[in-house]
Each structure stands twice: as structure tokens, then as C-alpha cells.
Amino acid sequence: MSVFTTVLARDLRLALRQSADSLTVIAFFAIATVLFPFGIGPEANILARIAPGVVWVTALLAALLSLDRIFTVDFEDGTLDQLILSGAPLPVVVLAKVTAHWLTTGVPLIIMSPVLAVTLHLPAEGYVPLMLALLLGTPTVSLVGAVGAALVLGTRRGGVLLSLLVLPLYIPVLIFGTAVIEGAITGVPVTPLILAGFAILALTLCPWAASAALRQAAE
Amino acid sequence: MAEYFNMGGYAAWIWPCYGLVTLGLVGVLVTTLRGLNARTREFEALKSARRGDGA
Amino acid sequence: MHRFANPTQFMRIANAIFPWVAGLAVILFVIGLPIALVTSPPDYQQGETVRIMYIHVPSAWLALMVYGTMAGGSAAFLIWRHPIANLTAKAAAPMGAVFTGLALVTGMLWGQPMWGTFWVWDARLTSFLILFFLYLGYLALGDAFEDSERGDKAAAILCLVGSINIPIIHFSVTWWNTLHQPSIMKLGGDGVKSSVDGSILLPLFVMLGAFTMYFFAVLILRLRSELLAAKIRNARLSQAAVGDALGQAAE
Numbered sequence: 302m303s304v305f306t307t308v309l310a311r312d313l314r315l316a317l318r319q320s321a322d323s324l325t326v327i328a329f330f331a332i333a334t335v336l337f338p339f340g341i342g343p344e345a346n347i348l349a350r351i352a353p354g355v356v357w358v359t360a361l362l363a364a365l366l367s368l369d370r371i372f373t374v375d376f377e378d379g380t381l382d383q384l385i386l387s388g389a390p391l392p393v394v395v396l397a398k399v400t401a402h403w404l405t406t407g408v409p410l411i412i413m414s415p416v417l418a419v420t421l422h423l424p425a426e427g428y429v430p431l432m433l434a435l436l437l438g439t440p441t442v443s444l445v446g447a448v449g450a451a452l453v454l455g456t457r458r459g460g461v462l463l464s465l466l467v468l469p470l471y472i473p474v475l476i477f478g479t480a481v482i483e484g485a486i487t488g489v490p491v492t493p494l495i496l497a498g499f500a501i502l503a504l505t506l507c508p509w510a511a512s513a514a515l516r517q518a519a520e
Numbered sequence: 521m522a523e524y525f526n527m528g529g530y531a532a533w534i535w536p537c538y539g540l541v542t543l544g545l546v547g548v549l550v551t552t553l554r555g556l557n558a559r560t561r562e563f564e565a566l567k568s569a570r571r572g573d574g575a
Numbered sequence: 576m577h578r579f580a581n582p583t584q585f586m587r588i589a590n591a592i593f594p595w596v597a598g599l600a601v602i603l604f605v606i607g608l609p610i611a612l613v614t615s616p617p618d619y620q621q622g623e624t625v626r627i628m629y630i631h632v633p634s635a636w637l638a639l640m641v642y643g644t645m646a647g648g649s650a651a652f653l654i655w656r657h658p659i660a661n662l663t664a665k666a667a668a669p670m671g672a673v674f675t676g677l678a679l680v681t682g683m684l685w686g687q688p689m690w691g692t693f694w695v696w697d698a699r700l701t702s703f704l705i706l707f708f709l710y711l712g713y714l715a716l717g718d719a720f721e722d723s724e725r726g727d728k729a730a731a732i733l734c735l736v737g738s739i740n741i742p743i744i745h746f747s748v749t750w751w752n753t754l755h756q757p758s759i760m761k762l763g764g765d766g767v768k769s770s771v772d773g774s775i776l777l778p779l780f781v782m783l784g785a786f787t788m789y790f791f792a793v794l795i796l797r798l799r800s801e802l803l804a805a806k807i808r809n810a811r812l813s814q815a816a817v818g819d820a821l822g823q824a825a826e
Contacts, residue, residue, distance in 0.1 A: 307680050398608050447735055452729045458720035465715055466733060469708040473747035480754065500742075513653070517728040524613075527622040533684045541630045544677045545789060548670055552796050557802040566773070566810045 304389045305397045315374075322370060325403050327413050330363040334417045338365035345422040352421035353431065353477075353482035359417075360410050360435065361442060362470050363504035365464055368446040369453075371398050376454045376518065385519050391512035399447045400507070407439035422480075430485040430493070430499045438478040444500075444507035445470050451514035474499060582802060585659045589795045597792040600824035611778040618775065624688055629778045631681035634674045635699075638706060641671030641790065645713070646738035649731035657670035659798075661727050662805070664734060665717065666797035670790060673709035679703055698752040702745045709737045723808075 337355050350481060375381040384394055401458045414435055415428050423431065439471060449467035453459040484491035527534045611629035616627035648664035649753045651657050682700050694700070716733055720726035 452716060452733055462715055462719055466712040469705050472705060473743050476747045476751045510732055514732050517725060526820050528617060530688055533688050537627045537630060537681045537684045540680055541677050548673055549793055552793055556796055558799040559800055560741045562810050563803050563807050
């Protein structure tokens with residue numbers, strides 16, 4: 302079995318054993334989204350107007366909360382050192398771990414998003430673009446997040462620091478992710494291909510950056 | 521003179537700008553110099569302490 | 576290139592340049608401030624507020640140039656392990672954050688009379704706000720490790736990641752801005768460009784030079800300070816090692 306499938310299978314098995322982690326992220330996504338009507342009021346017009354942005358922002362925050370899971374356990378129990386010493390190609394390891402993270406948090410977020418959009422009165426034309434935008438955008442979120450998660454390994458107050466490092470880098474995804482949904486609603490379509498472009502760019506660069514960060518963390 | 525400082529009615533924006541930029545630039549310079557002095561003193565102290573040990 | 580890698584050699588060159596850079600900074604400020612504040616005429620569109628531009632534009636320019644310096648230093652540090660490149664990035668970062676903050680504040684103070692509000696989500700202001708967060712992240716990460724060497728490498732990687740992202744962020748924000756606020760974009764976008772004429776260029780360039788020279792002068796001072804800190808750390812470490820060895824010998 303190749304390095305990729307071994308690491309992926311292992312991480313998925315671990316995630317399955319601790320499925321409460323994934324559920325917590327989804328629960329956070331739901332509660333954070335539901336807070337907005339309480340802060341803004343239940344008027345359908347206003348909620349429909351802000352729905353794409355709210356769902357995207359809360360999805361980003363939910364993903365952010367789950368990022369430290371990618372490497373922290375392996376870092377603390379020494380698996381990471383072993384992986385590096387074994388000479389396995391580190392970018393491939395990172396890619397496998399990011400894929401596992403995306404499958405266990407990105408995909409549930411995508412599945413959950415239409416339900417939350419209903420509570421915000423998202424217009425009917427918005428649902429398919431919403432899921433498509435999340436489908437194309439969340440891989441970038443996991444990839445960029447993995448770089449941040451690798452950088453903060455071993456720091457004091459890692460979680461807060463991680464949000465400061467990673468959230469500014471999410472802004473392009475947020476801009477185009479919401480624009481795709483709003484474009485479909487207002488009838489001025491915005492191509493989701495830009496999100497795919499971001500994902501490809503992140504796919505080519507982030508595994509290398511994350512493995513450089515892991516190497517210096519394990520030193 | 522008062523007319524000059526009035527800056528065509530924009531005094532309330534122009535002078536704070538210049539004040540803040542001055543504060544920023546001088547602030548960076550002062551903290552840099554203080555840090556440099558403190559470290560120079562620390563380094564000299566270490567050096568003389570070591571010379572004392574070695575003798 | 577390798578001549579610059581040696582800290583002693585590098586500092587010899589830097590110290591030789593220092594009086595010139597510092598002197599030039601003082602001279603340019605002495606010439607530039609009176610031109611910017613007194614002798615240059617008010618702009619026909621912006622009136623006296625154009626005087627804010629003479630410090631806003633240099634701050635913004637340095638905010639970007641410092642990040643470029645840091646990215647170059649971080650790359651040189653990660654590729655060739657030049658310690659001086661790392662120290663340059665480290666020494667420059669707080670200055671970059673200050674310049675970005677000043678560019679934002681002066682931009683807001685210019686915007687209030689021009690736009691009628693302190694803040695608009697104009698592409699340039701927004702990009703600088705994000706740049707400010709990138710600086711804060713860099714400073715926070717460099718500072719978060721017990722072992723300062725680890726912090727150096729992590730911060731260098733973050734700096735490079737950020738430098739790849741800055742153009743993407745700027746592109747996204749500009750696009751977003753034209754999507755949502757075409758009218759304000761126009762107002763904000765051509766604030767300087769539309770009114771370029773000779774009377775503005777002279778103070779602008781003198782102040783640009785003054786700020787840049789100030790940056791180089793203070794950067795050299797900060798580098799001296801960082802090098803001393805590294806020497807102190809090494810001395811402490813070797814002292815501790817000697818102490819341990821003596822202690823073991825005594826046992």
C-alpha cells in the first residue's frame with residue numbers, strides 16, 4: 302500500500318473512532334449560524350440577503366476549530382517524528398492527512414449547509430451554488446489550514462494564534478465563495494472556476510509549505 | 521499664522537496625521553535605541569564576568 | 576553573495592553605510608517637511624488634505640517594501656540558512672507593522688473629510704487592513720515559541736506563504752470592491768493618481784526618500800541589536816555548558 306493510502310486509512314479510522322470530534326464541528330456550525338437570526342432579527346428579507354455570507358463565515362470558523370486535529374495528536378505521541386525518520390515523502394503524508402481532514406469535516410459541512418441555509422431563508426436558486434461553492438472552496442480551507450496547523454505545533458496558545466494566521470488567508474475563498482451564491486440569486490452568475498483555481502494553487506503549494514513546517518517542528 | 525495652522529479648515533485631520541506619524545517614527549527609533557543600549561550593556565557585563573571567571 | 580552571509584562582514588558594510596543613510600534621512604526630512612507642510616500649494620481637488628498624502632503614501636510604500644524585504648530575507652534564510660537574512664526579516668517586521676498601521680490611520684484621517692466617513696471598504700484600505708493582520712500573525716508566531724530558533728523558521732515559512740497570498744488577496748479584494756461599491760471605488764481609486772502634477776510630486780518624492788532612508792537607518796540599528804541578542808544567547812548557553820561541565824567534574 303502506498304504512503305498516501307496508508308496514512309489516509311489510518312487517519313480515517315482514527316476519526317471514525319473519535320467521531321464525536323466531527324459531530325462537534327457540525328454542531329458548532331449549526332449553533333453559530335443559528336445565532337445570527339437572534340442578533341439580527343427574524344425578518345426573512347434581511348436573513349436571505351446575508352445567508353450566503355453567514356453560512357460561509359460560520360463554515361470557515363467551524364473548519365478552523367477542527368484544524369489542530371490534523372497534526373497535534375501525531376506531534377504529541379511521536380508518530381510525526383517516526384514518519385519523518387522513516388523517509389516517507391512528507392508532502393504526500395500531508396496531502397493524505399489533509400484529505401482525511403476534508404473528508405471528516407469539509408464534506409459534513411457541505412452536507413449540513415443546505416439545512417442551515419433553509420433557516421436563513423436562502424432563495425431556492427442559491428442551494429446548488431451554495432453546495433458547489435463549498436465543495437470547491439473547502440479543499441483550499443483544509444490545505445491552507447494544514448500549513449497554519451503545522452506552524453503552530455508546540456506553541457503556547459496555539460488555537461488563538463492559528464486563527465490569526467489562517468483567517469486572513471481565507472479571505473479570497475470567502476469573497477468568491479459568497480459571490481458564486483449571490484451571483485446565482487441575483488442572476489449575474491459568477492464562475493465557480495476561480496475557487497477551483499484557488500484549490501489547485503493550494504494543492505501545489507500547501508503540502509510543501511506544511512511539510513517544511515512539520516520538519517522544523519519535529520527538529 | 522492662525523490661518524496657516526487652520527489648514528483651510530482641515531486642521532483637525534492634517535495635524536493629527538503628522539502627529540501620529542511623528543509619534544510612530546520617533547517611537548520606533550526610541551525603542552530600537554533603548555533595546556540596543558540595554559543589550560550592549562548586558563553583553564559588556566557578560567564579557568567582563570567571563571574575563572573574571574577565566575583569570 | 577557569501578560575503579553578505581558572514582555576520583561580521585555584513586555588519587562592517589552596514590556600519591559603513593549607516594552614517595550616510597542616517598544623514599540622508601535627516602536631510603531629506605529637513606527639506607521635505609517644510610515643502611510638504613508649508614511651501615507646496617493645496618491641491619485643486621483635495622485642497623489642503625493633499626498634505627496627508629505626503630506621509631500616507633510613503634507609509635504605505637514602506638508597508639509593502641518591508642514585507643518584500645522580509646520575504647526576501649525569509650527565503651534566503653530557508654534556502655541558504657543565512658543567519659543575517661533571518662535577522663533582517665525579524666528586525667524589519669515590527670517596523671512594517673508600524674508603517675502599515677500609520678498608512679491605515681492616515682488613510683482614515685484623509686478619508687473622513689474626502690469621503691465623509693473614516694472607513695470605506697475601498698480596495699486599497701481593505702488590502703492594507705489584511706496586510707496589517709498578516710504582520711500581526713508573523714509577529715505573534717515568531718514570539719510564541721520557547722525556543723526562539725524554532726520561532727524563526729516557522730515565521731520565515733509563514734512570511735513566504737503570506738507573500739504568495741498578498742497578490743491573491745489584493746486581486747480578490749479589488750474584484751469584490753468593484754462588485755459591491757463601484758462609486759466609492761472610483762473616488763478612492765484615483766485619489767492620488769488623478770491629481771498628479773509637479774507641485775505634488777516634489778514633496779512626495781522627497782518624503783518617500785526620507786521614509787526609505789529612515790527605514791534603512793533604523794533597520795541597521797535593529798540588526799545590531801538582534802546580533803547582540805544572538806551573541807548574548809550564545810554566551811549564556813556556553814556559560815551554562817561550562818557550568819554543567821564544572822559541576823560534573825566536581826561530582
